[in-house]
Amino acid sequence: NAGVTQTPKFQVLKTGQSMTLQCAQDMNHNSMYWYRQDPGMGLRLIYYSASEGTTDKGEVPNGYNVSRLNKREFSLRLESAAPSQTSVYFCASSVGRFNSNQPQHFGDGTRLSIL
């Protein structure tokens, strides 16, 4: 009963280092998302993938890249980490069918600190 799995759960980086956050879902969902959550700002969409083979920018894409490796996996990469990217990162997935009820299912998050 895994749902959406994110790794790692915690990470500390130095400014300028790179890292990839991993996300996998086992619900055969078409759409996947990456959000960041900061105090008082709710969830902000970084990138999303409406279906396998496509990715699009969300609200705050600068400083990030993504890869939809296959239907199950959607990774988020920080090429050169900055302190402003200290946040909690959530991956989510949804069915992605046209005109259907599409609640998003979330992972438990990755807590990332950039020093």
Add this chain to the structure above:
Amino acid sequence: GEDVEQSLFLSVREGDSSVINCTYTDSSSTYLYWYKQEPGAGLQLLTYIFSNMDMKQDQRLTVLLNKKDKHLSLRIADTQTGDSAIYFCAETGSGGYQKVTFGTGTKLQVIP
């Protein structure tokens, strides 16, 4: 663009009812959701309502939708300490890929 607003904080006594409010701007919203986030965890879907409904009840949870005023509320009856969490309102539009817009979350504190 679409916007979803919530008050940041609500405090209630154990056993009382809690009412968390949300307003949204997207008139084409088709589904509206309530999520719960406990400390250190991701968002968990609590309940949802389709835009052609006024009310939905699910055990202790009652969702009310006023589409004219674009106002959504979540009522939790007999609030327990385990209900302490952040509650997010979210909405999604119609057609094709459906971007979900989340509110900033309301932190519910339940006082024993």
